[in-house]
Amino acid sequence: MRLLRLLTIAAAILSMSGCQSLIQPPLQPQVVLPTSANPNSNANANFSANANANKNLNGNINTEEASKDPLTSFIKVPPGFTVDVYAKGLECPRQLALSPKGTLFVGTKINQNGKVYAITNKNKDNVGDQVFTIADNLKCPNGVAFHDGALYVAEINRILRYDDIESQLSNSPKLAPPVVVNNQFPSEGHHGWKYIRFGPDNKLYVPVGAPCNVCEPDKSIFASIMRMNKDGSNLELFASGIRNTVGFDFHPQTKQLWFTDNGRDLLGDDIPPDELNCAERAGMNFGFPYRYGNNIPDPIFGGKAKTESNFTPPVVPLGAHVAALGMRFYNGKQFPSAYQGNIFIAEHGSWNRSKKTGCRITRVILDDTTNKKANKYEVFAEGWLNQDKQEYAGRPVDIVVADDGALFVSDDSAGVIYRISYKKPI
């Protein structure tokens, strides 16, 4: 138990630390399918996630258009797609937010003197022209959201608002002081970094992760998604039982909130799964710390759940330890029609698995008659993880869909923003 406790503490410290802190686990020649952790699952019986998610794209790379840039040349994407560097040299870029004018805002997971960037592209050549560091003194400003001309920035315990941000870029980093919208969030650093979005109800959704690897938090604000008015008022619990979500989006038609959740550590290589969940309404509980995936009990807390509890299983149990972060519905016009309505997920990659997994962009294809069931979970882009050397050449974090239908993807390890575009092969 003492060893377990020490490992838990080490894990906590690592997960709170900056971008580059990774345990290098020993190599073990083992390949396990992402969702095989879930033997009790029958909700997804027709679901071909396992095989598809591990399908190697070798041979599927578009070699003609493969970039020679050493930052992208190893990335494999389906035919017709190209990965380019939109911006580089950034320090730990994390959440992305795009303004209607095309300014790309970038939060960072830097605990002290954290930066927020704004990237402009005035000549419209698909490469960022200028990177403004609009703040450099924040505490882990991982989350950014753009709304009504203002940039909202989430630190660990508070939400800031920079009004009329795009007219201030040239003053960077000496902008007008931000408005403190809400400073009532916990200051715990463990899973304290935030991902924020405005919903179709005009409210700002703000998750608060569990302050631990696994525990029964003593306050209901932990392990939740909260929401509030844009002025910070009426902070309320929206969903609970969520260990740590660092990516969510609202379904373009149903407007329901879909989100990824990172499973707990230290139960071995293959349980529990990370999750893609759907909150159909306010007030739902997604199981943490009592149940994971499709009703897998936690070995410590599983028996402590109240009998009247009603836990909602994920729509898709993802791979264990893949670290599913940013996710977006694809609603652009550039990609082929088969991609319409798909969910793209940035999987950051594992740190505590004997053989690394994740570190790729996956694609979930929903059943378009129900919009609630997934038909497929498969790899879209990969190559950042060198399985032979067990090394990462980069780690995807967040995804946004640009006005022209391309994807922007942040990478906190390589310090890069990628642009993934499509052109029909000739």
Ligand SMILES: [Ca+2]
């Ligand atoms: Ca440009």
Ligand SMILES: [Ca+2]
């Ligand atoms: Ca869950």
